[in-house]
Amino acid sequence: MAARIASITGAEHTAMLGLGVYRPERIVTNDEVAGPIDSSDEWIRTRSGIRTRRFASPEETIVSMSVAAARDAIEAAEIDANQIDCVIVATSTWLLLTPAAGPQIATALGLENVAAFDVSAGCAGFCHAVALASDLVKGGTARHVLAIGVEKLTDTVNPKDRGTAFLFADGAGAVVIGPSDEPGIGPTVWGSDGTQHHAIRQDKDWMEFFAEIDERGLDAVRPYLAMEGTAVFRWAAHSLEKVCRDAIERAGLTTDELDAMVPHQANGRIIEIMARVLKLPESCALANDIEETGNTSAASIPLAMEALMRTGDAKPGGSALLIAFGAGLSFAAQVVHLPNWK
Structure with a gap:
């Protein structure tokens, strides 16, 4: 044995x-x-x-x-x-x-x-x-x-x-x-859609870049971030409602019990669409840090949380839905209690 x-x-x-x-x-x-x-x-x-x-x-x-x-x-x-x-x-x-x-x-x-x-x-x-x-x-x-x-x-x-x-x-x-002492982070709903890998990507891999250098020398163009904005917009606008609702349900809450929603700050129009389709109550604060901060990718959720509490629109301990999506295409959502902040 x-x-x-x-x-x-x-x-x-x-x-x-x-x-x-x-x-x-x-x-x-x-x-x-x-x-x-x-x-x-x-x-x-x-x-x-x-x-x-x-x-x-x-x-x-x-x-x-x-x-x-x-x-x-x-x-x-x-x-x-x-x-x-x-x-x-x-x-x-x-x-x-x-x-x-x-x-x-x-x-x-x-x-x-x-x-x-x-x-x-x-x-x-x-x-x-x-x-x-x-x-x-x-x-x-x-x-x-x-x-x-x-x-x-x-x-x-x-x-x-x-x-x-x-x-x-x-x-x-x-x-x-x-x-x-009590649940402060709800179950995560996450996943990916590799069929949309082209929507947000590095426009060439490093081997292609090195090959360009060998062929063209200093005239080679370095890799950059590329995005098919329309494809990302359509995917996010039509695919993420279920992810949000699943995360809220798995946390044992309803949308009426949310104090805040903190979506990835990708685009102001996407944020508005997500809030509208979820039919958030007026009492639910909606993070809109993109106005002052832009899209900071993996940093956008914590930056938006801080902005929401700094302005007094939400407070530590409040229940908030976090939802993010990006290259992959990958997505993840969870309901949390907002933390203390400095």
């Missing part, structure tokens, strides 16, 4: 204990990005709902932005940093295939010998990280997990691409996830 392997169990319930964010200092107006794409402030606002966004400087990196957001999240959670024993980083703009950003971020935070890894699920990455972190704590693999969403999309977007240059921006958000 095989030797019996011991098993462990963790917390019965989990919650987001603290939230921190980092917004780059530089505020960029529509007029600034409109020139290279032959556009205008009115066109951009009408098409996306964006008025301003933040662009990171060379000194504001994936690591530095993550560390700043994480430190505030740990402080808001009112725990010691040494109680963190896992770091999950959701990002699509860490420009090294290896090593991952997670270990460097953990070390910069002074965390020693903790598990640290990256998750690549596009704009849905943060909600994926929340799901993983919650399950790690429930399973006993970790005590407290730092889940970070961070992007420096200005490194990957062609400023002359009319389909992407006005949309994407930079920033970071982090939450500490740990044990709770």
Whole structure:
């Protein structure tokens, strides 16, 4: 008979204990990005709902932005940093295939010998990280997990691409996830649709780029983020209502019991459509951080949570539906209690 392997169990319930964010200092107006794409402030606002966004400087990196957001999240959670024993980083703009950003971020935070890894699920990455972190704590693999969403999309977007240059921006958000006396993170509803992989993608792989260099030398065009906006809009507008309703139902709630909805800040029109089809009550606050922050991919959910509470539209402890979707195409949703924030 095989030797019996011991098993462990963790917390019965989990919650987001603290939230921190980092917004780059530089505020960029529509007029600034409109020139290279032959556009205008009115066109951009009408098409996306964006008025301003933040662009990171060379000194504001994936690591530095993550560390700043994480430190505030740990402080808001009112725990010691040494109680963190896992770091999950959701990002699509860490420009090294290896090593991952997670270990460097953990070390910069002074965390020693903790598990640290990256998750690549596009704009849905943060909600994926929340799901993983919650399950790690429930399973006993970790005590407290730092889940970070961070992007420096200005490194990957062609400023002359009319389909992407006005949309994407930079920033970071982090939450500490740990044990709770009552459920603070509901079951996650997630999935993917690989038939739509072309809708948001890197426009060439690195081997194609290297081949161009061999053939054309310095005239080779680097890979950029490419998006088929109409395809993404249609997919999101018509596919995500069921995901949202499933997440609310699995949390044991109804839409009338939601205090807030925090959708991925992809496009103002998509946000409006999602709120309308769900028939949210007037008492339910709707995050619309895209107006000031743009689309920050994996960072958009935590940034939007912070904006919602900073403006007083929602409060810590309130019930909120998180829903995100992006490259893959991937999606994830869960109902949570909003965390303390700094």
